[in-house]
Amino acid sequence: MRIVSLVALALACTPDEEKDSGGTLEADSGDPACEGTPPDITSFSVSEGEIYTDENGNDYPTLVMVVEFEDVDGDAHLLSANLWWDDTVDGSIDGAAEPDAVLGKSAMTSGGEVVDECEGEGGTLNISIPVSAADFMYSTQYDFGVTLIDANGYESEMAVATATTPEEL
Numbered sequence: 001m002r003i004v005s006l007v008a009l010a011l012a013c014t015p016d017e018e019k020d021s022g023g024t025l026e027a028d029s030g031d032p033a034c035e036g037t038p039p040d041i042t043s044f045s046v047s048e049g050e051i052y053t054d055e056n057g058n059d060y061p062t063l064v065m066v067v068e069f070e071d072v073d074g075d076a077h078l079l080s081a082n083l084w085w086d087d088t089v090d091g092s093i094d095g096a097a098e099p100d101a102v103l104g105k106s107a108m109t110s111g112g113e114v115v116d117e118c119e120g121e122g123g124t125l126n127i128s129i130p131v132s133a134a135d136f137m138y139s140t141q142y143d144f145g146v147t148l149i150d151a152n153g154y155e156s157e158m159a160v161a162t163a164t165t166p167e168e169l
């Protein structure tokens with residue numbers, strides 16, 4: 001397993017999840033004000049993204065994973081993700097295996113603003129992964145799997161999608 005370090009991350013609230021301000025009771029301290037349900041992935045797709053250039057000027061093709069999700073208890077203001085892939089294309093992933101990559105805990109934003117605690121009720125997570133020969137074969141079909149973990153550690157069911165890796169540049 002490796003940590004995804006060359007990742008371009010964007011988290012965004014869906015516009016229809018905006019809350020009216022005021023009238024929301026926040027916990028003073030101690031117990032979390034929101035906890036108890038795992039995120040629910042409602043849509044997952046993988047496709048080729050734009051060229052990524054690292055700090056040394058090396059170009060890589062990318063895969064972009066788009067994960068739409070809901071979390072009714074609102075504690076997806078912080079999210080992390082586990083990612084798997086395999087080249088046995090059968091629409092399934094061995095979730096008991098160690099993840100092939102992990103995305104560390106990240107704050108969700110909406111319109112550039114960090115989402116308040118307990119107001120992370122869902123949105124779209126875009127994960128961009130540079131593709132290199134160290135991790136993938138080029139122009140090859142893979143199954144990809146993802147789970148999301150909310151601020152309190154509740155993990156979603158795995159979503160799986162099949163996609164073809166980009167050509168070598």
Ligand SMILES: [Ca+2]
Pocket residue numbers: 035036037038039071072073074075076150154
């Ligand atoms: Ca939750």
Ligand SMILES: [Ca+2]
Pocket residue numbers: 086087088089090091092093143
């Ligand atoms: Ca598979």
